Amino acid sequence: MQKLGDFKLPHFFNYPPYFTLQPVRDTREKQVQLWKELILDYCRTQKIFVIGLEEEFPLFSNPVIERTLSHEAREAFLSALVSEGRAEWLDKGHRKCLILWHRIQEWADIILNFVKDNGLEDSVMTVEEIRSGTESRGTELSGIDRTILMRALKLLEQKGKLAIFKGTSADDEGVKFSI
Amino acid sequence: MAAGKFLPPVELTTSGRPVLLPNEIECSLLSSVDLESDELPAFPLLKSGLLILTTHRLIWIPESSSTTTTAASAIPLSAITHIFSPKKSLRSMFASPRFRFQLSVSSDGRGVGSGPGSRSVVVTVVVRGKGDSDAFYGKFWESWRARVWESDVVVSSSSSNSQLVSGSGSGSDSGGLYTSQGTLRMAGVSGILRKEQEMWESTDKSLQDAFQDLNALMSKAKEMVVLAEKMRLKLLSGTNSQTGATADEEMGSKQEMQDWLLSVGIASPVTKETAGALYHQQLSRQLADFVRIPLEKAGGVINLIDVYCVFNRARGTELISPEDLLQACSLWEKFDVPVMLRKFDSGVMVIQNKSHSDEEVFARIKTLVTKPDTLRSGISASDAAMTLGIAPAMAKEHLLTAESKGILCRDISPDGFRFFINLFPEIDPNGVYSVKEYGIYATWIKATSASR
Structure with a gap:
């Protein structure tokens, strides 16, 4: 079976019509569904948070059968993810797409578990520490996209689980947990 | 009495057209026509039918073939002994147009014939439809006078020759544009000449027709207007000099005229005129x-x-x-x-x-795309055309229809536009790595992995 790095590709990745946007409704629905699953799977395992439509993206082309997704097809598949709440466009021109293989609520739960596991219920951490500190090493939070992290933290702030306070620069925004 | 017993019956094609004799040419048509004869009780009831004048016969066809019991029948022009001029009276202005002719019938009054002891009866043609009965009458008279059926005997006696020349096999009974051998029949030189003649007579109307058809063209191309004017002048001068000019000259300018008409894409007005x-x-x-x-x-x-x-x-x-x-x-x-x-x-x-079914074509396409080779690389419209033995444009339509039914799906790449068997319904979205043991998806995997 074909692999992309350490990612195992399904058999149909070598099926040429998989790379052409199908015009017939039923066929296209199935095609879109298969692409959505594959994109989420790939991003989850490869820890990819943002897909740029105009940049090279390994999943969107198959050198073995010499097929590449057209721009229209890329946008169609990502839009399908957006409409399900599993992705968000980062700009109006639909050039960058944020992939939410965990929804924001799920990320918030992960942060809560992380805080509890590390006994940080009443501590203060910078945002950067959550992303790349020693505590988060080996967890899903390690290397998390800043935009996603901030969205999850704000969600928790609304629920009164923590307070975000500004430092002198954007880099040292701090979080005061109060769980 | 059924019509077939008195008048010779006419064979019709499946679409309701009369089967014509060899060398027989259709000249004119009239709808909603009654044929009646007061003198002869045996004459069939022929009400409201389509009357077709040919060079050989008057053919009467019931207008709704399914409802009436009267069969299509014909009166050979050879059996007509006289055609009366239409009466112009005050009454004729209000009644349906009608004209009469004399028909010779056998002595016992039971059939058309001119044997010894035959007598003549008068048959009246009543035109209830809106057709041009005067024009029909004119052509009727002409056809009767031309006696084309007599020259047939000569033609068929030298049948080997005529087959070579005109392509119309003698004794052919299939009619229409085919001979009994299934080859195309041409009208022959005499047919063309007759049509030319008719075209002459309808110069004024054909010109009007030509101009009507030309309206659309005129708005776009000025040259067309000039050409049309030329045609008009040619036609007008042709009509005026008709009596003086020799037949050859007329024919020449007529031919030229027709070439022009054809070159601007106008349908032959003559045929519209006859029918x-x-x-x-x-x-x-x-x-x-x-x-x-x-x-x-x-x-x-x-x-x-x-x-x-x-x-x-x-x-x-x-x-x-x-x-x-x-x-x-x-x-x-x-x-x-x-x-x-x-x-x-x-x-x-x-x-x-009508009997053609898409299902049959789909089945053939399905077999075609499930061969190991095509599973791997799909088919193009021209591949399908070759295998199915049809035109590429046609094949593409079939492929697209099959696609819309979910049988195929497309692959557009620098290599071209190809179709593959639709595997999407076979793939389980909850287990993208799982493959059903038997099925087209498994067959496809086997076929593709064999090549790599």
Whole structure:
């Protein structure tokens, strides 16, 4: 079976019509569904948070059968993810797409578990520490996209689980947990 | 008494067109015509039918063939002994137009014939429809006077010769545009000459027709107007000098005229003239008869453009316009004919047998795309055309229809536009790595992995 790095590709990745946007409704629905699953799977395992439509993206082309997704097809598949709440466009021109293989609520739960596991219920951490500190090493939070992290933290702030306070620069925004 | 016993019956084609004799040419048509004879009780009741004048016969066909019991019948022109001039009286202005002719019948009054002891009866033609009965009468008289049926004897006696020259096999009984051998029959030189003659007589009207058709062209091209003016002048001078000029000159300018008309794409006005309002109806029936053989050769479906070419080639000088063809095809819905016009989603139009089924084509396409080779690399329209033995444009339509039914799906790449068997329904979205042990997906994986 074909692999992309350490990612195992399904058999149909070598099926040429998989790379052409199908015009017939039923066929296209199935095609879109298969692409959505594959994109989420790939991003989850490869820890990819943002897909740029105009940049090279390994999943969107198959050198073995010499097929590449057209721009229209890329946008169609990502839009399908957006409409399900599993992705968000980062700009109006639909050039960058944020992939939410965990929804924001799920990320918030992960942060809560992380805080509890590390006994940080009443501590203060910078945002950067959550992303790349020693505590988060080996967890899903390690290397998390800043935009996603901030969205999850704000969600928790609304629920009164923590307070975000500004430092002198954007880099040292701090979080005061109060769980 | 049934019509068939008194008058000779006429064989009809499946679409309701009369089967013509060799060398017989249709001259004019009238709808809603009654034939009656007061003197003869044996004369059949022929009410409200289509009357077709040919060079050999007067053919009467019931207008709704399914409802009446009266069969189509014919009066040989050879049995007509006299044609009376239409009476011009005050009464004739209000009644339906009518004209009478004298028919010789056998001595016992039971059939048409001119044997010893035969007598004459008067038959009246009552025109209840809106057709031009005066023009019909004129042509009727002409055809009767021309006595074309007499020259037939000469032609058929040298049949080996005539087959070579005119292509119309003697003794052929299939009529229409085919001989019994299935080859195309041409009208022959005499037919062309007759049509030329008729064209002369209808110069004024044909000019009007020509100008009507030209209106659309005029708005676009100034040259067309100039050309039309030239045609008009030519025609007018032709009419004026008709009496003085020799026949050769007339024929020459007529030929030139027709070439012009054809070159600007105008349908031969003569044919429209002979059939009048019935033109498209008759054309439609003739076309239905004609396409039978090309359809068989093409495997049940044929492109409308191809039919246009083949049909016009068969018609020789009397070309029809694409609009006429389309109109003739769309009239099929109203008749009981074995063919139909079909429009694909893409807009391509074809003629197909009513019995032709898409399922059969889909089944063949399915077999084609599940071969190991095509599983791997798909098929293009031209591949399909070669395997199915049809035109590439046609094959593409079939592939696209199969795609819309979910049988195929497409692959557009720098290599071109190809179709593959649709595997999408076979794949389980909850287990993208799982493959059902038996099924087309597994077969496909086997076929593709064999090549790599």
